[in-house]
Amino acid sequence: MKGIVTVNHKHKKVNISFKKGILTFPMVEKALLNVKRYLDKNYQILVEGYFAGKRYSREIKAFLFALEILGQKEKIIFVDKACYRKSERKKIRAKVEKLYEKGKKVRELSKRFKIPEKTIYRWIKKSKS
Structure with missing residues (x-):
């Protein structure tokens, strides 16, 4: 499943929105590879989708941890679209x-x-x- 990508050049933000299904790391990986050029230009990436349960998958947690260690945690933000658990x-x-x-x-x-x-x-x- 592909994410819908919208780019706001004025605010240097990229929004990747997944409409259906549970968000998995392979989906995120593919989407981020497609917007890598914006990361290189210091854009902020917002990834919206449905996560399984209250917590992120282990893979996404590891990915976020790696970003934090590199001091890049603010560059990629994950947003759960589910209103309620x-x-x-x-x-x-x-x-x-x-x-x-x-x-x-x-x-x-x-x-x-x-x-x-x-x-x-x-x-x-x-x-x-």
Whole structure:
């Protein structure tokens, strides 16, 4: 899977965004090799994607550690796109289902919990069956 690369020359930043799937080191490695020329020009690289669980994979942790030792930690930043962890989603889902049963509208719940309406409809549909 390829990341979508956007470059902001004015602020010297490169954004690599992975849309789907869990972010793995081989994916990051391939993407960083494609933007290596910007690293050489002292650009900051922002890598966005979905990480498995609360922590980075061992490979990405080792990579970040190597950057820190070299004094380059600020050059490459990883951002997890997942808004909530699995345990948090379970709690929110229970609240959403309870509030929906009490008569709250899907749009209102979507805004309140910052969750897409489509997700709330899916949760409600599953809870009814």
